Amino acid sequence: xxxxxxxxxxxxxxxxxxxxxxxxxxxxxxxxxxxxxxxxxxxxxxxxxxxxxxxxxxxxxxxxxxxxxxxxxxxxxxxxxxxxxxxxxxxxxxxxxxxxxxxxxxxxxxxxxxxxxxxxxxxxxxxxxxxxxxxxxxxxxxxxxxxxxxxxxxxxxxxxxxxxxxxxxxxxxx
Amino acid sequence: xxxxxxxxxxxxxxxxxxxxxxxxxxxxxxxxxxxxxxxxxxxxxxxxxxxxxxxxxxxxxxxxxxxxxxxxxxxxxxxxxxxxxxxxxxxxxxxxxxxxxxxxxxxxxxxxxxxxxxxxxxxxxxxxxxxxxxxxxxxxxxxxxxxxxxxxxxxxxxxxxxxxxxxxxxxxxxxxxxxxxxxxxxxxxxxxxxxxxxxxxxxxxxxxxxxxxxxxxxxxxxxxxxxxxxxxxxxxxxxxxxxxxxxxxxxxxxx
Numbered sequence: 001x002x003x004x005x006x007x008x009x010x011x012x013x014x015x016x017x018x019x020x021x022x023x024x025x026x027x028x029x030x031x032x033x034x035x036x037x038x039x040x041x042x043x044x045x046x047x048x049x050x051x052x053x054x055x056x057x058x059x060x061x062x063x064x065x066x067x068x069x070x071x072x073x074x075x076x077x078x079x080x081x082x083x084x085x086x087x088x089x090x091x092x093x094x095x096x097x098x099x100x101x102x103x104x105x106x107x108x109x110x111x112x113x114x115x116x117x118x119x120x121x122x123x124x125x126x127x128x129x130x131x132x133x134x135x136x137x138x139x140x141x142x143x144x145x146x147x148x149x150x151x152x153x154x155x156x157x158x159x160x161x162x163x164x165x166x167x168x169x170x171x172x173x174x
Numbered sequence: 175x176x177x178x179x180x181x182x183x184x185x186x187x188x189x190x191x192x193x194x195x196x197x198x199x200x201x202x203x204x205x206x207x208x209x210x211x212x213x214x215x216x217x218x219x220x221x222x223x224x225x226x227x228x229x230x231x232x233x234x235x236x237x238x239x240x241x242x243x244x245x246x247x248x249x250x251x252x253x254x255x256x257x258x259x260x261x262x263x264x265x266x267x268x269x270x271x272x273x274x275x276x277x278x279x280x281x282x283x284x285x286x287x288x289x290x291x292x293x294x295x296x297x298x299x300x301x302x303x304x305x306x307x308x309x310x311x312x313x314x315x316x317x318x319x320x321x322x323x324x325x326x327x328x329x330x331x332x333x334x335x336x337x338x339x340x341x342x343x344x345x346x347x348x349x350x351x352x353x354x355x356x357x358x359x360x361x362x363x364x365x366x367x368x369x370x371x372x373x374x375x376x377x378x379x380x381x382x383x384x385x386x387x388x389x390x391x392x393x394x395x396x397x398x399x400x401x402x403x404x405x406x407x408x409x410x411x412x413x414x415x416x417x418x419x420x421x422x423x424x425x426x427x428x429x
Contacts, residue, residue: 004212011215014223018326021333022371029262029362058356070352112255112353 042069042090043128047102047115048082053138055104055113061087063117068093071115087115089126097122101134113138196387203307203314213311217319221282221382225327228281229274233265233331236273237338240264244339245347254349258358261339266362266370270332272418275377278324279410283385286316287406290389291399298390313390317382324378325371332370369425376417381410 052074061069069089077084089096099120104113117132126132207214244260290312298308336358343349385406392402 007219008215010223011219014226014323015218015326017226018222018323018329021326021329024333025266025329025367025370026364029266029359029367056356056360058352058359060350060352067350107252107255112253112357 042088043094043126044072045087045089045126045128045130045132047085047087047132047135048077048080049085049102049104049135049137050082051104051137051140052083052085053104053106053113053140055085055115055138059112059114061089061115061117063093063096063119068096068117085115087132094125096126098124098126098130099134100126100132101136102132103136104138106139192391193383193387196390197383199309200314200317200383200386203310204318206310207314207318210315213315214318217315218323219319220285221278221316221320222323222326225278225281225323226330228277229327229331230334232273232277233270233334234338234341236269236331237261237265237335237340238342240269240335241339241342241347245343245349254343254347255353256357256361257343257347257349258339258354259361261343262336262358262362263366265332265335265339266366267373267422268418270335271328271370271373271377272414274328274331274374275324275381275414276411278320278327278378279381279385279407279414282320282323283381283406283410284403286320286382286385287389287392287403288399290316290386291392291394291402296394309390313386317386320382320385321375321378324381325374328370328374328377365425369421372425373418373421376421377414380413380417384410384413 055071055074057071057074059071060067061071069087071085072088073086075084075086076082085102087102096117097120099122101118101120103116103118105116106113120134240261241257244257244264245254248254248256248260293308293312298312301308301311340351340354344351344354388402388406388409389399392398
């Protein structure tokens with residue numbers, strides 16, 4: 001019955017692989033709570049942003065344009081109404097000054113958002129579960145456009161446009 | 175009694191009717207073939223496990239091509255990051271089910287047809303004489319095996335294709351692997367996945383049915399079996415593409 005055994009093993013493997021593939025497609029691709037998280041290497045720091053634009057979990061974290069980690073989690077702080085973004089930085093980049101700043105930037109005009117780290121000058125370094133104090137929010141293109149047109153209009157004729165609501169989401173550095 | 179004596183249109187309708195009746199006969203015997211799992215296992219092995227290599231290799235290459243083409247197109251809009259979305263939606267909704275079904279018709283469909291066709295020479299008649307129902311023992315397990323195997327093959331094709339796309343986009347073109355997967359995960363909805371699954375189920379039904387029908391009704395000669403095998407490939411392929419259009423239209427929402 002050797003052949004029957006191998007036949008059943010082959011069929012079983014095929015069916016298991018097939019359902020594994022189906023499970024992968026249904027749970028790992030769409031936004032699902034069953035999604036597996038990546039590896040655990042590296043250390044985590046938190047940065048609070050006023051507005052993260054369309055930054056997503058898994059977006060890159062870069063320093064001088066080189067990827068040094070990823071966005072691991074995004075949560076909202078219910079008291080300050082800021083977005084707490086957890087960055088997982090690869091262990092090999094352990095000597096980042098703790099007064100560095102984090103800003104949300106856009107790859108190209110329409111590309112995805114990423115977090116850029118600008119190194120500070122401190123002698124001490126960011127540690128695991130540390131906090132990045134200086135953050136700069138995402139530039140929201142629509143509000144820039146709004147602002148631009150509001151300016152144009154106010155420069156133009158009627159003063160009515162001057163009272164147009166000021167654009168939100170402007171950059172700030174705390 | 176031969177279809178050739180009727181008008182072409184009548185013959186075509188008669189053929190459709192014959193296939194539908196045959197499907198009914200098979201469906202009536204489906205519960206019985208679950209009662210004999212060893213026959214079913216052998217057929218899932220035949221239709222599925224033995225198509226695995228060709229399906230996986232094709233999936234890899236199709237994914238790699240999608241990675242290249244998607245990258246090339248999206249790069250012009252400065253959004254090469256979105257290549258994962260292009261690969262995933264292309265594979266899940268279209269190429270996974272369709273290419274798998276075409277491969278399935280060529281690999282498993284032909285083998286079903288020729289197997290049943292060869293049996294049709296004498297063995298089916300002999301079975302009938304021994305009061306053994308050939309549809310129940312020969313046709314139904316083969317049909318069911320193909321029907322079960324096809325969606326699983328399509329899912330594997332898509333998964334391998336996603337990694338093939340990653341191979342090109344991430345390893346070769348330098349798209350960030352986090353952006354590849356996270357953009358994909360944000361853009362793909364469960365209904366995109368289920369559209370592909372429904373398509374592969376429909377294609378599995380169509381391909382398996384055509385294959386067993388052609389085999390069962392083949393002229394019991396070497397030439398007849400050859401002709402039937404050819405017809406299986408032609409009819410299945412056209413049917414798959416037609417069904418693909420209908421299902422795409424059915425799932426299409428303008429939002």
